[in-house]
Amino acid sequence: MSSLTFDSRRRRATDRVMRGLLLAATGLALVPLVLVIWFLLQKGLGAWSWEFFTTDPTGNFLGDQGGVKSAILGTIEMVALAAAVAIPFGWAVALYLVEYGRRGRFGAAVRYFVDVMTGVPSIVFGLFVYITLVVSGWGGSSFAGWKGSVALALLMLPVVTRSAEVVLQLVPDALREAAMALGTPRWRVILKVVLPTALPGLITGSLLAVARAAGETAPLLFTATLVQGTTFDLGQRMNSLPVQIFNDVSSPNDDIVQRAWGAALALVTLILLTTLVARLASRRSRLS
Amino acid sequence: MAATATTDARGDRSILERSPSARRADPLFRGVLTALAGLVLALIAFFFIFLLRKAEPAFSHQGVVSFLTTNDWNPSKDIFGAWPLVAGTLITAVIALGIGVPIAVATALYVTELCPRRARGPLVVLVELLAAVPSVVYGLWGVFILIPKLKPAEQWFADTFDFLPLVGGTVAGPNYFIAGLILAIMILPIVSAISREVIATVPADLKEASLALGATRWEMLRMAVLPYSRAGITGAAMLGLGRAIGETIAVTLVIGNSPVLGHTIFDQGYTLAAVIANEFGEAASDKLHAGALIAAGLVLFLLTLLVNAVARWLVHRAEVKAVGTPAPAEPVTVAA
Numbered sequence: 001m002s003s004l005t006f007d008s009r010r011r012r013a014t015d016r017v018m019r020g021l022l023l024a025a026t027g028l029a030l031v032p033l034v035l036v037i038w039f040l041l042q043k044g045l046g047a048w049s050w051e052f053f054t055t056d057p058t059g060n061f062l063g064d065q066g067g068v069k070s071a072i073l074g075t076i077e078m079v080a081l082a083a084a085v086a087i088p089f090g091w092a093v094a095l096y097l098v099e100y101g102r103r104g105r106f107g108a109a110v111r112y113f114v115d116v117m118t119g120v121p122s123i124v125f126g127l128f129v130y131i132t133l134v135v136s137g138w139g140g141s142s143f144a145g146w147k148g149s150v151a152l153a154l155l156m157l158p159v160v161t162r163s164a165e166v167v168l169q170l171v172p173d174a175l176r177e178a179a180m181a182l183g184t185p186r187w188r189v190i191l192k193v194v195l196p197t198a199l200p201g202l203i204t205g206s207l208l209a210v211a212r213a214a215g216e217t218a219p220l221l222f223t224a225t226l227v228q229g230t231t232f233d234l235g236q237r238m239n240s241l242p243v244q245i246f247n248d249v250s251s252p253n254d255d256i257v258q259r260a261w262g263a264a265l266a267l268v269t270l271i272l273l274t275t276l277v278a279r280l281a282s283r284r285s286r287l288s
Numbered sequence: 289m290a291a292t293a294t295t296d297a298r299g300d301r302s303i304l305e306r307s308p309s310a311r312r313a314d315p316l317f318r319g320v321l322t323a324l325a326g327l328v329l330a331l332i333a334f335f336f337i338f339l340l341r342k343a344e345p346a347f348s349h350q351g352v353v354s355f356l357t358t359n360d361w362n363p364s365k366d367i368f369g370a371w372p373l374v375a376g377t378l379i380t381a382v383i384a385l386g387i388g389v390p391i392a393v394a395t396a397l398y399v400t401e402l403c404p405r406r407a408r409g410p411l412v413v414l415v416e417l418l419a420a421v422p423s424v425v426y427g428l429w430g431v432f433i434l435i436p437k438l439k440p441a442e443q444w445f446a447d448t449f450d451f452l453p454l455v456g457g458t459v460a461g462p463n464y465f466i467a468g469l470i471l472a473i474m475i476l477p478i479v480s481a482i483s484r485e486v487i488a489t490v491p492a493d494l495k496e497a498s499l500a501l502g503a504t505r506w507e508m509l510r511m512a513v514l515p516y517s518r519a520g521i522t523g524a525a526m527l528g529l530g531r532a533i534g535e536t537i538a539v540t541l542v543i544g545n546s547p548v549l550g551h552t553i554f555d556q557g558y559t560l561a562a563v564i565a566n567e568f569g570e571a572a573s574d575k576l577h578a579g580a581l582i583a584a585g586l587v588l589f590l591l592t593l594l595v596n597a598v599a600r601w602l603v604h605r606a607e608v609k610a611v612g613t614p615a616p617a618e619p620v621t622v623a624a
Contacts, residue, residue: 014506015505018506019505019506025390026398026411040429093325100322109329115600116593119593127582128335130568161328185314186314187314187316218423218565222569242537245425261428267424
């Protein structure tokens with residue numbers, strides 16, 4: 001009997017140690033989050049001022065560096081255009097997959113390749129747009145805001161499609177069948193029953209894709225590139241927060257590095273706000 | 289609606305029949321959706337063929353095998369041996385998995401099986417917040433905080449354990465290890481989220497049975513939960529690997545960008561993605577150099593493709609086994 005009690009004590013001790021380790025690992029996982037947020041606030045808030053948000057970068061190496069107005073506006077413009085293309089497209093593909101392509105080889109192929117697209121590194125999309133649109137000078141210019149949007153849209157498309165597909169699958173078939181039994185044509189069932197039911201979830205998934213795209217540097221680096229001035233013409237080169245930060249990081253000038261921290265805080269705030277809105281949208285969902 | 293509104297006075301058509309224009313709407317709608325779905329396939333085919341064609345000059349100049357295995361990346365002499373880049377990509381990814389996966393799985397185990405119910409939601413949100421931080425911000429943080437703060441610790445480790453392979457020497461500021469560490473942080477949310485899903489599919493019967501037999505909580509996790517979800521967790525790790533291989537900006541900022549293969553994990557290095565980000569500006573006019581970079585992109589693409597295919601297959605199999613129907617391979621996380 002004594003061996004059993006000894007054994008039990010050892011087992012209980014192992015249990016306690018391992019549970020402690022799992023807790024410690026969870027704590028450890030949160031350390032980088034705390035550190036990133038801490039340093040962002042500490043270094044970024046100092047850079048924030050009225051001028052920071054209302055002036056463009058000057059490009060001077062010495063003296064006044066200017067703010068990030070053009071970068072913030074550029075990010076918003078390019079992400080908005082990308083979203084305007086990728087979200088309807090992604091929803092349409094997801095609708096096809098759920099409504100018509102549940103079985104069959106074509107549907108399976110589309111689903112597989114959307115998955116493939118999800119895994120493509122963002123730099124490869126940037127590279128692709130660079131050699132197809134930028135080098136060939138499509139639309140009369142080399143670098144342009146809309147080309148950045150194309151790269152971002154390619155990045156968003158699979159994410160929007162996958163999340164929309166998941167949500168559309170949650171719409172109960174009973175709803176579809178009830179509407180069709182009443183004589184409603186399929187396209188009206190989709191537009192008037194399926195889409196409204198899934199809408200909150202669709203919006204959540206799409207906004208999360210938008211949030212992800214807003215933080216991407218690699219696709220914009222060789223498509224919209226870096227400029228100082230604010231522009232509302234998507235045919236021109238366009239600044240963006242991630243590219244501005246990427247450029248500022250490697251500067252030996254402390255003021256420029258300071259601006260990078262401020263811009264990083266602004267970017268993270270923008271992304272978190274989008275994420276928050278996305279989460280609020282799904283609160284209204286009646287699908288589980 | 290369209291069907292009942294059109295009553296034909298002469299009785300050619302039943303009032304329940306749809307008008308010809310209404311009947312056309314359905315196939316039209318279906319056709320448009322199918323065409324858009326087909327466009328995705330066309331897009332990817334175009335994407336792949338285009339990359340292949342543009343990479344051709346580099347492959348024919350250097351040869352595919354030589355491109356992958358030559359340890360010399362020297363664009364000014366037209367030598368494109370991508371081995372230092374491929375090796376750098378693999379080294380950083382392995383470090384990222386080595387650090388990130390155990391922590392991610394431990395977090396998933398703690399959150400799903402051990403933590404108080406009330407703490408579960410907030411913990412999940414906090415881990416997912418890690419995915420909301422953009423790559424360039426991790427890079428910024430790595431350059432100005434992580435590199436200077438960790439350097440003494442790395443040097444101590446290199447001096448103390450220099451009998452281990454790949455450890456020792458003088459620690460460079462930016463190096464493979466720092467890049468791997470940042471990648472570990474970046475893949476943590478996705479690996480943790482998928483592990484959580486997989487662990488949640490372990491049947492309660494199994495867990496209760498092991499507890500009823502007198503197993504402690506840890507023994508229950510080790511003997512019931514982990515073996516059951518092993519394939520799924522492996523898949524989650526592979527998806528993390530796919531992310532780590534393709535990550536560009538954060539790595540570019542902290543790996544040192546030296547095209548020479550380092551001797552230890554504390555040496556400067558380079559990765560496939562970083563070389564594309566850095567050299568594209570200068571390669572625009574040089575077809576061969578540009579081709580070499582596109583070839584690097586292609587290798588990256590195929591590498592992630594392979595890794596993701598294996599990962600999805602594993603996760604899919606684990607979930608089919610669990611519930612009989614496949615669940616979505618990737619949950620909708622902040623950065624999904």
